[in-house]
Amino acid sequence: MSALPTEDEVRAYAKTLSNWGRWGKDDERGALNLITEAKRKEAMGLARNGQVVSLAWDIDPAGTGPDVKAQPQRYMLRTGQGATEGEHAERQVACAEFTGLVFHGRRITHFDAPSHIVYDGKMYNGHAGHYVNSEHGAERNAVTNARGGIVTRGILVDAPRHRGVPWLEPGDGVHRDELEAILLAEGVTVGEGDALLLRTGYGRSRLEQGPEFEGKQSGWGAGCLPLFKERGVSIIGCDTSGETHPSGYKEFRGPIHGIGIAAIGLWLVDNLQLEDLAKTCEARRTWEFALVLAPLPFIGATGSAINPLALL
Amino acid sequence: MSALPTEDEVRAYAKTLSNWGRWGKDDERGALNLITEAKRKEAMGLARNGQVVSLAWDIDPAGTGPDVKAQPQRYMLRTGQGATEGEHAERQVACAEFTGLVFHGRRITHFDAPSHIVYDGKMYNGHAGHYVNSEHGAERNAVTNARGGIVTRGILVDAPRHRGVPWLEPGDGVHRDELEAILLAEGVTVGEGDALLLRTGYGRSRLEQGPEFEGKQSGWGAGCLPLFKERGVSIIGCDTSGETHPSGYKEFRGPIHGIGIAAIGLWLVDNLQLEDLAKTCEARRTWEFALVLAPLPFIGATGSAINPLALL
Amino acid sequence: MSALPTEDEVRAYAKTLSNWGRWGKDDERGALNLITEAKRKEAMGLARNGQVVSLAWDIDPAGTGPDVKAQPQRYMLRTGQGATEGEHAERQVACAEFTGLVFHGRRITHFDAPSHIVYDGKMYNGHAGHYVNSEHGAERNAVTNARGGIVTRGILVDAPRHRGVPWLEPGDGVHRDELEAILLAEGVTVGEGDALLLRTGYGRSRLEQGPEFEGKQSGWGAGCLPLFKERGVSIIGCDTSGETHPSGYKEFRGPIHGIGIAAIGLWLVDNLQLEDLAKTCEARRTWEFALVLAPLPFIGATGSAINPLALL
Amino acid sequence: MSALPTEDEVRAYAKTLSNWGRWGKDDERGALNLITEAKRKEAMGLARNGQVVSLAWDIDPAGTGPDVKAQPQRYMLRTGQGATEGEHAERQVACAEFTGLVFHGRRITHFDAPSHIVYDGKMYNGHAGHYVNSEHGAERNAVTNARGGIVTRGILVDAPRHRGVPWLEPGDGVHRDELEAILLAEGVTVGEGDALLLRTGYGRSRLEQGPEFEGKQSGWGAGCLPLFKERGVSIIGCDTSGETHPSGYKEFRGPIHGIGIAAIGLWLVDNLQLEDLAKTCEARRTWEFALVLAPLPFIGATGSAINPLALL
Secondary structure (H helix, E strand, O other), X not given: OOOOOOHHHHHHXXXXXXXXXXXXXXXXXXXXXXXXXXXHHHHHOOOOOOOEEEOOOOEOOOOOOOOOOOOOEEEEEEOOOOOOOHXXXXXXXXXXXXXXXXXXXXXXXXXXXXXXXXXXXXXXXXXXXXXXXOOOEEOOOOHHHHOOOEEEEEEEEEHHHHHOOOOOOOOOEEOHHXXXXXXXXXXXXXXXXXXXXXXXXXXXXXXXXXXOOOOOEOEEOHHHXXXXXXXXXXXXXXXXXXXXXXXXXXXXXXXXXXXXXXXXXXXXXXXXXXXXXXXXXXXXXXXXXXXXXXXXXXXXXXXXXXXXXXXX | OOOOOOHHHHHHHHHHOOOOOOOOOOOOOHHHHHOOHHHHHHHHOOOOOOOEEEOOOOEOOOOOOOOOOOOOEEEEEEOOOOOOOHHHOOOEEEOEEEEEEOOOOOOOOEEEOHHHEEEOOEOHHHOEHHHEEOOOEEOOOOHHHHOOOEEEEEEEEXXXXXXXXXXXXXXXXXXXXXXXXXXXXXXXXXXXXOEEEEEOOHHHHHHHHOOOOOOOEOEXXXXXXXXXXXXXXXXXXXXOOOEOEOOOOOOOOOHHHHHHXXXXXXXXXXXXXXXXXXXXXXXXXXXXXXEEEOOOOEOOOOEEEOOOEEEO | OOOOOOHHHHHHHHHHOOOOOOOOOOOOOHHHHHOOHHHHHHHHOOOOOOOEEEOOOOEOOOOOOOOOOOOOEEEEEEOOOOOOOHHHOOOEEEOEEEEEEOOOOOOOOEEEOHHHEEEOOEOHHHOEHHHEEOOOEEOOOOHHHHOOOEEEEEEEXXXXXXXXXXXXXXXXXXXXXXXXXXXXXXXXXXXXXXXXXXEOOHHHHHHHHOOOOOOOEOEEOHHHHHHHHHHOXXXXXXXXXXXXXXXXXXXXXXXXXXXXXXXXXXXEEEOOOOHHHHHHHHHHOOXXXXXXXXXXXXXXXXXXXXXXXXXX | OOOOOOHHHHHHHHHHOOOOOOOOOOOOOHXXXXXXXXXXXXXXXXXXXXXXXXXXXXXXXXXXOOOOOOOOEEEEEEOOOOOOOHHHOOOEEEOEEEEEEOOOOOOOOEEEOHHHEEEOOEOHHHOEHHHEEOOOEEOOOOHHHHOOOEEEEEEEEEHHHHHOOOOOOOOOEEOHHHHHHHHHXXXXXXXXXXXXXXXXXXXXXXXXXXXXXXXXEXXXXXXXXXXXXXXXXXXXXXXXXXXXXXXOOOOOOOHHHHHHHHHHOOEEEEOOOOHHHHHHHHHXXXXXXXXXXXXXXXXXXXXXXXXXXXXX
């Protein structure tokens, strides 16, 4: 079917698909620039029925497993225990905690800012890699460039539904021709500012079989990258971390992040929970909705844990 | 003007305004139960113009000042520094960080779940205080009860606009009669499931004069609590942490949290940035909008840092 | 051989072996009170040959395994990467990191202060349990009671050497009669202020077979507790966390910590690395040495990660 | 008095005082190589009286002030609160906490490993700076090179005693001629492997006036560096972070760390509490003692918080 582009072709995307300079040499917002007031208005118009669907997995401080590199932390500073005891007795206790996490990785639903990726020493729009440094974090391309929040049209690209399988097997990617076939079947035409959310079905597999990762996962094929650029997609998301692993290339293991973020200026949403949304879309016979993203504006961060909401 | 209720009267609210048992003895969602599909649909209908306004302050890991008890932490795990050096040379670097914070307090925009408050040894709906404990965090009334996200009608209660002052002075609260006068002037009738966001103008003061806290702040007066219950308000927010300090009572320092959360089952949004929204509402001559809250579903947490969005 | 005392007998130790009040009702130092200047002088006299042996395992931030509940954290704040790049170029870089850990558990060599254990609602010397609380940490019996550092006589109790086995099997404890036999064979008489360090050989097993913990480990038998009290032992240590698991009792799973710390006021050193010391003692034909403990005086902490040194 | 060497002269020390290659091209222990078994034996011989003096300040998680950049963290995982309540009732509770800190800086008593300093892109012994990186920490010259613990002769260089003042003023350094005069007056001859601990009296100032730092502090003058090399000093310590600030040079702000660590291979102990030791030395009329350093062997760390002990 879809011939995977060669490694040389994908490496060439770094130039041919580049949006560097398109919105000025200082730009740090990348493809989010394509989301206009008109686009937001169009998206809001899709929210007609009063339905809200979360696309996030719970964040579990007890979580371990093959997809966890760093356990989220929750340490209580004040609790309701022994509230009436001794010197510490208080009629009203304000319970509080410290929470900490590494949102990047394969477990936590999160949003990637352009500072997440340094490719050949540079970030999106040519900002030097050293602008992400230990002392100050991301001094360019940080998540705070999306502090205002995002509302745009979301499109669910439901691959296992289209194939008639419960989920795509790890290692099996969705290539450009299949992507176009799914969009056609769903009756959607992709336009500027859209968010494409790929369901590989890993969420269903995870719910039924538990988390797994042994170096293989489903995701976007690298040949979809030109489509993202041509149609003016702003955001891509996936129920895995987005890459097909293995990528099919000897050395280029992460072209979706490498080209998508650093060249095109896409913002990515990784590890989405798309099972509830898939059922809702099926029931409503529509695969488009208003997507609301409200990242935490943490200064210097390369992204944010996020609870994306689909309104329809 | 508005006689502040006596301390005994406010203490009595714990019984008279209680929603315990109203949605079943196991309920952990409190006043969020009042946000129906119809309410969400009504709210979505207010989002007509493609405008999105964030109500969050940036989270600053370098932040110190009178309103900071615990500095947010951002520690980089991978950076773009020296990407081409020695053994560590890599063509593509995925920058990542650990972020951690205590969202409760006076600085970070955050959402309070009912587990935030233990009053007389119990939380909202009678859940025992020890269900918020050091080992497991909030085992009842956690923020995950709002994991599905919230869309409802938001109403900006703009007190300094109504008074014709730049901001309310620290210690000066908004009492029930003033609240009703503002709502009347804004042409809004509060109904079930609404979110009331009080602007005291502290945000403007903070922008112009820097953060301050010397034991005094503006906020809701305790006499507003019966109104919240009567009208079926689900969420209250404020550009301070919500309480008027001092409260006017000898021993009851936090009645808005104590009664509002533990008895009524309200969810609170503290430390909102309402300056942009105030300007937008003024320009559009409307003080209602679709409010979208997408808290992080962190298991066992008593709330979440949040980037609330107003759609209008 | 050694009849294990019954559960009732061990529960009774809470009274019969108690040192509560012995050094005044406010005392927080417990059995450390038995280490006198004369004892320290005696201990220093054992350090004759210029030999120093560390009794600590490395702390590994990448460590996982059956004995790890919480990974130690090391996050770099400044590194030597890209030191000459762009705006961040500096001729001299002071590299620095955040380090964090939970020292209690089965992996990290650490020192237990009396605040580590609350038994029947109380700590050593009758201090109420609520003096260890979420807000302030240990307000009584904290590790800062040993801020001055400890030098005393250490005695290696080398059980596998005495038995002629490479290590004791998990679940197999050292009971009082065996302890006395080992001390006799080593030619040592235990006196006031001594530190007894039990080698079960788990360290050797760990080096040869990797870390393991499946609910069983070797350690002290509960019948040794009266000996600790009678002889005036100040500190006990072990190359496991000290308890024999299973303890042999239906409900009393941790008598060494429960009675040893809360009743007798012992300070414990857990997870020692005793393999180097065992070889040194064998070579020198002596099992006594100067033990130096230099805990970090962290206010409110229930103990400290530690690098114990044997000088001989 | 002592002419401060010129900036060019001090820059030249990087070559003229270098110990690179002296102990082999792979060496990571630097001047610790000069501490021999004979030296340790000599040091142990100074511990005659059974006296132990800690040289550490308490670590305060509530600490703020001009010398604090990052608050130490102590988060309780288990407490003694409400130990008998509800489902969480337990007869024996093992209280535990997470502790975390940044030990480098001006507040916490700590030990600097050679990986702390990158000078002109390289660490001690020519190890490339990128061997201290975000992902792995210090892959060369880490604190684990001192995992075995250190015992050597310590010498207190008591400058305010010699001058007859309560403390040296911030900005006032101790130069080579004064150092030699103090040592002469104290009757000590510095030899290979010694640890020189400089008392500027800042500890007394801190106890009497509170912590302060406004860009000025007392410390070693750069002209002492040749003496450290000539005499074979292994460790230098100070009751400030060791540098005189301002250094007297236009661009070379940290020559004690830059030359001392990166060229000579010294290990530094910063922020010592020397007030107790000063009184003890005065009382005993001796300024030499056995110094015991037991750093935590944290893999990849550039140093360690430490509780140094003087035995005499």
